[in-house]
Amino acid sequence: MSVVDLREVPDFTANPYPYYAKLRAEGPVHTIRTDGLDHRIWLIVGYEEARAALADQRFGKNWRLSDSWAVSSNPINANMLEMDGPEHARLRKLVSREFTPRRIEALRPRVEQITGELLDAMVPAGSADLVDALAFPLPMTVICELIGVPDLDRDRFRQLSNAIVAPVSRETESEAVHAMGAYLDELIEDKRCAPGEDLMSALIQARDEAGDRLSSEELVGMAFLLLVAGHETTVNLISNGVRALLDHPEQLALLRVEPELIAGAVEEMLRYDGPIENATFRFTREAVRVGSHIIPAGEPVLVALASADRDPGRYPDPDTFDIRREAQGHLAFGHGMHYCLGAPLARMEGRIAVRALLDRCPGLVRDPDGGQPDWLPGMLIRGVRTLPVRW
Template sequence: MTDVDDHSRQPFVGFFHGDPHEVLRRIRQEQVVAALPLPDGRTGWLVTRYEHVRAALADPGLSKGELISPLGMRPPMPADVWAATERHMLAADQPDHTRLRRLVQAAFTPGRVDGMTAFVTDVTDRLLDGLAEPGVHDLIREVAFPLPIAVICELLGVPVDDRATFREWVEVIVAGAPRLAEAPAARAALLDYLRRQLTAKRSDPGPDLLSALVAESDGGDRLSDEELTSTAFLLLIAGYDTTANLIGNGAYRLLEERGRWERLRRDPHLLAPAIEELLRHDSPVQLATHRTTTREVTIGGHTIPAGSTVLLSLLSANRDESRFTDPAAFDAGRPANSHLAFGHGIHYCLGAPLARLEARVVFTALLSRYPDMRLPADFVPRWRPSTLMHALESLPVIPQP
């Protein structure tokens, strides 16, 4: 998608050609809702303005229960594999969503997240040790990706010896279109592994989240086997790529203009609001997972027919001029930064506190240990081809401890 006029003619397969911010700005300013022809012949509707995206995220007329891929890019896979990996709260409407979230939230407590601080710090320190070698390092490959998968493995209680293989499966699944042919085997292998882990946790529970999910009960109600594997799958996918993107995108924006990096070095108290600004400025998620209209829906005066696919651009909403002053500028002290990077409404990201924790630990350590870190002079950012995610392909840095 290279021009605002092209979207009415070309099948929409994501913003694959560079940084999409300028394209989204033009769409946002010129159209309330943009009609997009999808690869399977259907028409999708792209919503880009903050007010409309926020309202749509909480609109019960937009269903998350329909699992058909909005872009027709779903790899062929046995129905039982899909069922055992997509019976989670992100793909559920009310009242199922409330039930699933209540059971998961009871196990995924604030105390459990806070209890991960020492582990996150230890892993971060070990990863940053690797940056001490002279030369150019890829911060995404060496830090941004290894950290969240290590955290999720620890959280779920994945044995240390299994984590390398576990990470390989997850990397294939989150890669999307570039590794679509490998996805069925990776998803099936991961599902088989999760099933075996759940069996082991039932007979020998530990302090991990997976054991807690198995044991969690509310008035006799428990997660079914398919709901358990799907929830574990959701925690893996949602907590891996998004957090890695927050770290990668964030480090790039801080290093892109040296004054941002130096300001945080001088005033560490600005780090918390700076992370919120990084989430707004370059949201890790480009498009919220798609919705399907269960009835005729009106957005900004535009009527969308029942049964339509709706794509909500978090990336665009967070740069909307009608909501944020000078939205393209990075402002670590931006007031009232009510961004939508973690969504809104009943599907607001359950893992947001953990993502913020990981970002805080990483950026604190980077600023302290590598105060003179910089980008190579010839670095040109390349954005990863992804329908849902907004992420750099790599981030070369010169650490200079």
Template sequence: MAELGETVDLDHFANGARSFYADPYPVYDALRRRGAVHHVRTPGPGPREELWLIVGHEAARAAFTDPRLVKSPPWEWDVESDLIGRHLLFADPPEHGRLRSLVTREFTARRVAGLEQRIQKITDELLDDMVPRGSADLIAALAFPLPLVVICELLGVPDIDRDRFRRMSTQVVAPTSDDESEVYAELAAFLDALIEDKRASEPADDLLSALIRTTAEDGDRLSPSELRAMAFLLLIAGHETTVNLIGNGVRALLAHPDQLAALRADMSLLDGAVEEMLRYDGPVETATHRFAAQPVDIDGTVIPAGAPVLIGIGSAGRDPDRFPEPDRFDIRRDARGHLAFGHGIHFCLGAPLARIEGRTAIRSLLERCPDLALDAEPSTWLPGMLMRGVRTLPVRW
């Protein structure tokens, strides 16, 4: 690894972006040993930024609730806000509280819990198609289509071209070029047409229809642009996290045969195993951007006003001060307190749904494929620092 300088070029520090994407944890460990905050240049390919990266569990947890780190940037926002609109991940109090309360009126625990049987049925159907083949790309065969079908049914999105949607979704969460306007314009047009269809149709029981109708006690409701932005957030975030929870979780199990054997022998360990998967190699590597509303001193390092900030979720999960022997994957570990779904007011709305989907997919896969094994080492990782995952995961059984 390269020596630390004033600005850490993560490409150079990890001996190349490919190496960083495959295993960023040694880099995070080296940074964490030297302090809680670092000025870094993000890896390529795609857009490269200079920003401040917070590493370490306690520093990250505190940053999630620090009112000086805000979600609204101190300048005119980018193409996503222009074309999609402002959603929860861009909003600060009191706007954030208003938007979240309108969504949580409809996106309830009861609605999510009611999906469990349907999630099992979708999983079974996908495995019915996959298992007779003897081998497959687990991402394409199970990890991607399961949460996509679930979130589309939840929102009331009609059948969509999965390949087209996967291309758009991946470009949003792991961009490979500076020009993102085309994919956002495509998504905006798709969502506008969907919302108009919902408005013109008979009232339905899906979440998007409910969000169109929902009204707070004071008469407040989501505007057209807020509806589009909320649909975007639920559709993209509502499936991408789960894709990589399943992919990374299965990959961790297959890389640790003793843990896989322990789980097969005692499925009561599954809930804890999923939490350990989220801690050990979770689907979200860093939280979406925050900005310093004023100079912010963290652990003796001052982040200047207006500077963009990333909170390192993946790094926090491997902090030895919080999780002893953090690089050891142990499904019996008490992994509670991990930050895989964030912390504070921006804690992920979809966490309960992701957990149900992850548990269902992994349990069903292990039951149906007793000889599951890697067919080849993953070679293509998602670029960028937002999502952590592989594009393909070849397995056999």
């Protein structure tokens, strides 16, 4: 199998979908090289194969089990997204009670209030960068209040988060990882000294039936995952979703006429141009057959969620954005034991934000003076840094 160098594909970051379609037509799995990584990566692009891989425990998330994958250890890596089996289950159990449907629904009035306040500040100006004005501050405020860090330095945190999930180089990523670890360690120590009725205080005090409790590194890892995953996904769900509506005015008009379609519209936004392009790395615990190829043990694997959700074998006419489509079954939030814990919260925030935005800004269009999109680099997060709009 030849190795495809994605660095040689023009405009891949701006629009990877035609190239994913070409890869899918040639087979469900390929080997690639991409920026910042010296070795080959296996890329799974077909829907059925992607769904199966996400639930297959032969594809582990613990990079420490791969002899070929050298990653400097940092407390932020002690999170459940990078763990398997009992370790993952133990950590997930500690926070899952905060993300039940009942708990999420109880947050609705506060999410609506925050959205309204952000729009109150934004609408009189007649134009805005939608990322700065709504898509970022809404989920960031919600997750900070849930965790118990409302005074978080959000500008600093946003810089570090972006440098980790959408790095421009390995050096800047490494620097951000170490800075983030130190930043969160200090935040947790402050919370330890002044606990409250919030999730982070509960995690600091939590013990299981055997008296076990989270280590200092595990607390940093949990804070990192909750804060980063708790806002990055929703930021780009909102901004990508609004971009899709603005690029398809007939669908925008339909949603204005039938606002009750918002739930299905958000699912189609997630399928059509979701916030996560590829799931985080997995590593083969043993040799695994995918299609006609065998991936050897210890190899790094990416599951291309963006490609899987445009597979015509699963979704007819997949490159068409259709808010009436039955988009259920998409993989935008993953699948299997690592399915996104915060998916119900992200869905609720997306529905509330988009519907309120359309209600308050009936003339919403792209700002013609906004320039070309500034795409987030890398293959993890799919989105733009800014979204200039006016109304």
